[in-house]
Amino acid sequence: MLRRQITLKAIKEFIIEKAIYLSGLTSIIIVLLIFIFLAKEGFAIFKTASIKEFLFGEKWYPISTPPKFGILPLILGSFYVTIGAALISVPIGIASAVYIAEVAPPRTKEILKSGIELLAAIPSVVLGFIGMMTLVPFVKKVFHIPTGLTAFSGAVMLAFMAMPTIVSIAEDALNAVPRKYKEAALALGATRWQAIWRVVLRAASSGIMAAVMLGIGRVVGETMAVMMITGNAAKIPHSIFEPVRTLTATIAAEMGETVQGSDHYYALFAIGIVLFFITFIINLIADFALHRRKT
Amino acid sequence: MKRNPYRTQKIAFAILFASTVLIVLPVGFIIIFIIQNGWKAISWEFLTAMPKMGMRAGGIFPAIVGTLYLVFGTMIFSIPLGILSAIYLTEYAKDNGLTRLVKLAIINLAGVPSVVYGLFGLGVFVLFLKFGASILAGSLTLAIMVLPIIITTSKEALDSVPQSFREVSLSLGATKWQTIRYSVLPHALPGILTGVILGISRAAGETAPILFTVAAFYLPKLPNSIFEQVMALPYHLYVISTQVPNVKIETRYGTALVLLVLVLTMNLMAIIVRSHFRKMKKW
Numbered sequence: 144m145l146r147r148q149i150t151l152k153a154i155k156e157f158i159i160e161k162a163i164y165l166s167g168l169t170s171i172i173i174v175l176l177i178f179i180f181l182a183k184e185g186f187a188i189f190k191t192a193s194i195k196e197f198l199f200g201e202k203w204y205p206i207s208t209p210p211k212f213g214i215l216p217l218i219l220g221s222f223y224v225t226i227g228a229a230l231i232s233v234p235i236g237i238a239s240a241v242y243i244a245e246v247a248p249p250r251t252k253e254i255l256k257s258g259i260e261l262l263a264a265i266p267s268v269v270l271g272f273i274g275m276m277t278l279v280p281f282v283k284k285v286f287h288i289p290t291g292l293t294a295f296s297g298a299v300m301l302a303f304m305a306m307p308t309i310v311s312i313a314e315d316a317l318n319a320v321p322r323k324y325k326e327a328a329l330a331l332g333a334t335r336w337q338a339i340w341r342v343v344l345r346a347a348s349s350g351i352m353a354a355v356m357l358g359i360g361r362v363v364g365e366t367m368a369v370m371m372i373t374g375n376a377a378k379i380p381h382s383i384f385e386p387v388r389t390l391t392a393t394i395a396a397e398m399g400e401t402v403q404g405s406d407h408y409y410a411l412f413a414i415g416i417v418l419f420f421i422t423f424i425i426n427l428i429a430d431f432a433l434h435r436r437k438t
Numbered sequence: 439m440k441r442n443p444y445r446t447q448k449i450a451f452a453i454l455f456a457s458t459v460l461i462v463l464p465v466g467f468i469i470i471f472i473i474q475n476g477w478k479a480i481s482w483e484f485l486t487a488m489p490k491m492g493m494r495a496g497g498i499f500p501a502i503v504g505t506l507y508l509v510f511g512t513m514i515f516s517i518p519l520g521i522l523s524a525i526y527l528t529e530y531a532k533d534n535g536l537t538r539l540v541k542l543a544i545i546n547l548a549g550v551p552s553v554v555y556g557l558f559g560l561g562v563f564v565l566f567l568k569f570g571a572s573i574l575a576g577s578l579t580l581a582i583m584v585l586p587i588i589i590t591t592s593k594e595a596l597d598s599v600p601q602s603f604r605e606v607s608l609s610l611g612a613t614k615w616q617t618i619r620y621s622v623l624p625h626a627l628p629g630i631l632t633g634v635i636l637g638i639s640r641a642a643g644e645t646a647p648i649l650f651t652v653a654a655f656y657l658p659k660l661p662n663s664i665f666e667q668v669m670a671l672p673y674h675l676y677v678i679s680t681q682v683p684n685v686k687i688e689t690r691y692g693t694a695l696v697l698l699v700l701v702l703t704m705n706l707m708a709i710i711v712r713s714h715f716r717k718m719k720k721w
Contacts, residue, residue, distance in 0.1 A: 273471065
């Protein structure tokens with residue numbers, strides 16, 4: 144009787160441990176599956192368009208005859224919006240991380256942190272909607288342009304969405320700087336600001352770099368808000384006050400209307416591959432920066 | 439003239455403060471703005487009736503139900519997988535190449551754009567496994583998207599349980615699994631719960647992954663099985679604010695408000711669980 148109980152227990156334990164091992168490997172399996180399926184559907188486009196035509200072609204006319212699948216306008220669209228958003232969100236995000244980590248009194252700190260968490264929680268479609276209702280008409284009026292649906296509006300909205308990522312990761316990096324660094328600077332007669340500017344910020348620089356990269360990654364991958372407020376014009380933009388269309392928005396807007404197995408369908412999956420690689424590289428750099436900090 | 443370092447500090451701190459206000463103030467503004475414009479649309483009928491006249495009248499009931507179904511489906515798939523995966527990483531994984539690869543995969547998964555998850559879901563669940571655009575395909579896609587969030591937060595929670603707890607349990611003759619089950623998991627549970635709620639709230643608000651895997655444009659009925667399409671709140675908000683002309687402004691704000699309340703309630707729950715946990719922590 145006792146022995147049977149023991150073996151039952153052993154079997155149960157065996158099964159649980161195997162389940163844990165398998166679950167541990169799911170992440171790898173999923174990454175591989177994502178890549179395989181994107182490749183399986185996406186590489187077929189290179190039978191009709193060469194890699195060079197696809198990446199550097201200046202015309203994206205997927206449904207005209209003959210169709211043209213050049214994603215350069217989309218890459219530039221993503222690029223403009225991303226650079227714009229980074230220019231706004233990086234300085235403000237880092238400044239606010241420094242304020243929260245080093246300057247704010249404890250109670251204020253808690254309130255500010257929850258405010259930023261709240262921002263991270265708002266769904267992107269809601270932010271896109273608010274952008275459409277408030278920011279877009281505002282941009283149109285202030286800059287006297289025919290439409291407020293521009294790369295600039297998208298950049299402002301996306302900057303806002305990247306900030307929670309930048310602030311929280313940069314704040315972690317600042318908190319991870321050993322206190323004695325700051326104390327030593329203060330003991331030598333530096334003001335608090337001098338200690339922050341010359342010692343703490345420098346010691347946290349690689350963590351802050353990771354925060355910036357992850358924020359940018361968030362911007363590149365953002366879909367709904369961008370689709371709602373950048374105007375969706377798939378042509379090469381000449382200024383940030385023109386409508387653009389990003390890589391993500393193209394997939395989201397066009398996939399619904401394609402036929403499975405058509406060239407258009409393959410081309411959208413190929414854009415997915417491009418996005419997958421861009422974010423992969425960004426995350427790799429961020430991970431590298433984070434690990435350098437630890438050693 | 440020599441610069442006064444204290445004046446520099448004053449100016450610097452003022453700039454830092456202004457930057458923070460620049461982020462936090464609009465958040466409050468957005469939320470108040472949505473509540474102010476949206477509450478007029480909220481009525482019993484709006485929450486419980488089918489949409490009518492091409493979504494220009496009636497309620498948003500099927501979209502609310504659809505989102506709840508998707509949230510529930512996401513939970514079923516992502517919670518066990520995410521927690522077991524975190525247990526593997528903290529308790530079983532050896533410090534070798536494979537573990538490094540798993541961690542790299544998780545980091546990479548966390549960065550994949552949501553619309554690429556949508557493509558993946560379309561390729562694998564909708565077409566390859568022939569689930570069609572359905573609750574099942576949508577839930578699986580969302581579950582995979584939130585998996586890295588659940589794994590990372592659960593892993594942090596498990597890591598924060600002191601090593602001595604495990605050693606005491608093992609020294610008393612407990613097996614490895616008994617140790618995890620009775621001495622580690624109970625202490626990590628609040629942290630895990632926080633991560634799970636945050637992950638699920640993310641799933642409730644996402645639009646891009648469900649675009650091609652489940653969301654129906656206009657479907658004024660409730661689903662009968664997990665192989666049917668449903669409407670979902672975030673997609674519905676997108677549709678009525680960009681695709682359908684002449685929808686009343688209040689209806690749009692009302693839909694945004696319902697979605698916002700749903701997502702923020704979940705986040706509030708996570709914050710409460712976490713602060714409760716911090717107070718209880720005894721070591």
